[in-house]
Amino acid sequence: MSTATTLIRSVITPAPRQAPELLRRQSGLYGPLLGYYNSVYGDTSSWQALTCDSDQVFSTSNVFAGCVESSSIGLPMLVDCLQTQISVVSISGTTLMCSNCVKQTIYETTPAAGTAYYNYFCAEGYSALTIFRETQGISSSFSSTSTNTTPASTSALSIPPTATPTTSTTPSPSSQPTQSKTNQAWIAGPALGAAAFVVACIALGFVVYTRRRRPKPYEHSEYTAAQQSPSEIDGRSVPAEMGMR
Known part of the structure; x- marks a missing residue:
């Protein structure tokens, strides 16, 4: 029974994205490196580290x-995980049984090359299914660390290293602002020209209309003469009438 308990503990690797595990990592309770996985957030990606517990070592067979306790070195490692309807974790020989089996693939370098190693454990919603022992200048020996019964305590292992993101938001080309200004000039030029033409037509029409409404000089003279002629006629007719009488 104690052996089964040891094996179960050695293969369960908590998901690093869960808040309690992040707290443990920041407090320096994690031990040797298990591997790096590519974490994607929005438009960027970065390498995050998965580590064993402080009382575990990384081992291969x-x-x-996977991560095993120092006291479990030499014991057979789990070679399979059987999905069951029961949430209780149990072991039958070298087969792990639980309701949330995870099969993690471990490569020595990235891109994936060489022998693929498999790590079986139970975890809910685990996403780091493919990890690498070496990537982007960050490396760790792939050989078993079974000789190191007491892992060295260093601050570098307590916080996951983060490399330069491999994916970033693509900046817009520098030529786009200039092109936009040019397009605005082409659009504004004809619009202003059309507006000026309309204003000129309205002004010209107003001038022509005003000139047509203004009375001509000869029409004014005739009108004056017409007003004065009755008086002159009356003035001349008075003596004639008086003579006749």
């Missing part, structure tokens, strides 16, 4: 690898 044939094509299987």
